[in-house]
Amino acid sequence: MRTLRVWLWLFAWGMALAQPETRVYSVFMPPGDWFTHSGANYAFFPFFHHWNWYYGHVQRDGVVGIRTDYPRSGNGSVFFSTPTALAKSDIEFRFLDGQTYWGRLRDLEWLSYEWYRDGRSTVGAHIHLPLRIYVGNLDSQGRIRDLGYLIYELSMNGGGAVPVDTWVQEELAASNRRFWQNPINGGNFFDAQPLSVWQSEEGYQPRDGDRIGVRYNGDSVVCGVSVGAGTGWNGVFIGAVANIILRFRHGVQLHFNFEVRPAGDVNGDGQVDDTDLLWILMLFGTNCSAYCPYDLNRDGTVDDTDLLIVLTHFGTGG
Ligand SMILES: [Ca+2]
Ligand SMILES: [Ca+2]
The missing domain is CATH 1.10.1330.10 (Dockerin domain)
Known part of the structure; x- marks a missing residue:
């Protein structure tokens, strides 16, 4: 019986890891992409070959690109670099029609990613690449309103200096990590709550500060994911992200593996034909x-x- 349980556990773990994999290929061939923007306004660069993926919020010489610098599960990962506290760069998946989503917040049962902090980084020792999920609330016409982020950072989950020059794998949903809220254009709310609170029927209404945001709860929808560097990171940051995995109970399973397209691959499907x-x-x-x-x-x-x-x-x- 014990053996059976162990096997079932191994099977369940294997299922968690063996998501159908989507390879998100770089725009350019090796060594890959280097998208940057010197201005103070955000720049967005869509992937013409992967609808809904963007290099986004790139400003003040922040850099983002799928590159070969830190290969992971293949030849690439998403590289990030921010030279100053003003710089920013993200990679994001977003549905732009204002109504499509992956699933309900209450059904998000697995959320994992891998991040890497290069030892040459000079920003605070607690800083790593946070993961944000896009959430919103459906109105009576099925449109997504109250679009915002729930944001995961290790510093709000025990914190401390993070490992450098090594890949770190983290799971955030099954392990009920704390997330803080950024309603777009509504200010930041740093009173981080365990994901199970956000996923409950009651949900959570941040009380931090006078700009009170919207309430997210189990009915809220998850309509995208974002990882990025900056702003406000005092110093230089260099790092990478790989293997973003989301799984919804009785719903979609997503595994995004970021790879550099081979030389000669014009349409970005990973093959030269x-x-x-x-x-x-x-x-x-x-x-x-x-x-x-x-x-x-x-x-x-x-x-x-x-x-x-x-x-x-x-x-x-x-
Ligand atoms: Ca040419
Ligand atoms: Ca091709």
Whole structure:
């Protein structure tokens, strides 16, 4: 009987790890992406080949990109760098139609990710890359209102100096970690509560400060996920994130593995085949701006050099 229980436990753990995997590929080929923006206003860069994924809130020389610097479960992970306390950079998944969501907050039973803090970082020793879930409340027409974040940080869950130069795996839902609330444009509420409180029928109404936000509860919907560096981190931060996994009870299971597309992969599906060849032939001779994955060697034109890259790597990837 004990053996059976152990096997069942191992089976359950295996199921938790073996989510259907979505590979989110970089926009550009190795070493991958380096999206940055020097201005004070946020810049957003959509992934044309992965709808709903963005490099977002990039400002003041913050950098984000799926790169090969810290490979994890494959050849890549999401790299982040913020040189000053003003810098910011995120990677995000968002539904933009204002009504699509993954599931109800009460049904979120597994939420895990892996993060890495490079030892060259000079920001406070407690700082790591936080994970945020987008939440909102449905109105009578089924539209999502009260859009906001519930944000996980280790500093509100016991805290202390975080490990450096190593990958850290954390599970946040089954282990009932504390989350704080940021209703978009509504101020920050740092009175972090265990996820089970947010997931309850009563939910939680933050009481921190005079700008009282909205109430999220078990009925609230989860409609995206975000990881990012900054702002307000005094010093330099360098790090990475990999393998974001969400599972909803009797609902969707998501595993996002961030990888760098192989050289010659034009359409960003991880393989170099006829489709990529066709793209180059169709676009042959066209000029391309900086944000152009069809121009493989990024010299401004789709021409024989790009064709050669596809032919040289034809059949690779997958
Ligand atoms: Ca391809
Ligand atoms: Ca070219």
